[in-house]
Amino acid sequence: MLDQTANLPPLPGVGYKPQHYSGILQNAKPVDWLEIHAENYMGDGGRPLAQLRYLSERFPISVHGVGLSIGGEAPLDRDHLERLKHLCDWLNPASFSEHLAWSTHDSHFLNDLLPLPYTKATLARVADHIDQLQELLGRQILLENPSSYLAFAESTYEEPEFLDEIARRTGCGLLLDVNNVFVSAVNLNMDPRAYIDAFALQRVGEIHLGGHDEDQDEHGAPLLIDSHGREVADPVWALLDYTLARSGPKPLLIEWDNDVPDWPVLQAETARAAQALELVT
């Protein structure tokens, strides 16, 4: 099976937004690779597919699924699996990733990444779903760690251990979202560096960075929200440095999905990601 933990260049990329199309194309050296959300490119034609086809001739593309509900209790949606296969077949992306989460219940798509208890039952189910997906796509996928706002009393695994076990069983790679690690660590009162220390960094094929918002719960405890609507926070950059010092250079993605800024703002974030990579190159 195609090993994609080394397929994207260990350089900065951005989550592609159509409003940046001309900003990207008019810039001599805008960014080294692009990530798209799979579900936005499942129409029959028109501008989205034409733009993607054009960009894919110029940039390595990472396809990031946000709707498969890999952690769902129900079987995977066959129609959606076929759509993912169709997209990967014609685009032949450098990488395909999805989330450790569920988003569909009883055929109802909730458009959010919902949390899972880390138990043997969840492990078996998620591993089965990933086996099914990798077999259909004929390629290794990367599985992303979630951002958590709460924990399940029934969990018997720590998250890094849980992800490592899934990767070992299925042969999938991992997508490490450093902002998610920081958000979860603050929300659940854990040490983010201890999380990185426990994470199977050799399985990481891509790192995500995004912005979060700050709130509090009803007991006054900090509650960070993974909003992807602003610059990456300073402690997340510091956690990235800590991670890269242990993992070596990895493909770094800036995610900015809400209140999307003009291209130069996003490019400044990629410049900062490039600096972080230079420290370990």
Add this chain to the structure above:
Amino acid sequence: MIVSQSSFHAALRQPSDPIPMGLHGTDGHPAGRRFNVYRNNVATSLMDALATGFPVIAKLLGDANFKNLARDYQWQNPPKSPLMMKYGAGFADFLLTHPALGNIPYLGDVARLEYALRLSYHAADSADFDANRLQTDQLPNATFSLAPSVQLVSSAYPILGIWRMNTHEGAAKPKAKSETVAIFRPGFDPQPEEITPADAAMLSSLQNGEVLETALSKAQRIDPDHDFAHILSRLLAGGAIADIHLPET
């Protein structure tokens, strides 16, 4: 304490319901407000998707009204697919039958127009059509494949005028009248244009695979002076004809 996805889902749906036991924050506190982050994410992301898909409806209703309706809609018509480009297929019918919206009867038809524009935007591309292929004495017996991006919407209200007034600065105030709208997509941008009811009858007939002669007779039944040359030139300019099929001789 096992939290099933069905109990999690049920609690997402009913903000007044208790949060499932077995979910906690720091220091063993029950999840409380932390669960509301998920409630809020679900509600907001679907509301935003609907507002993106129906910008004119959102503008006509105003932010607060639109959000209330979008919240009702998302639980009455939950999305069955993770493709947000298809979300809102039933929104026009929801608006048409909503008891609080009886005084704005055109809303549902404007929503149908917005959804049709979205369908057109994502429709399959079609190759350029060579107009010389129309130079045949077999034309009356020909059938046509219209481009998949062609959409028709008709209404008892001036839906295109209302749409234009809310999307184009300085557009004229619409006059009270019925309107039939065709959407053509010459490149990547869907273009809504007003056509006559006779044009619409002709296009529907062609979309149903009937020969041109039949389509034209249906148009002439509505308007004996139907101008075929005029609508044909608009179809060609709008990239609306994908192919012509002549009878086998």
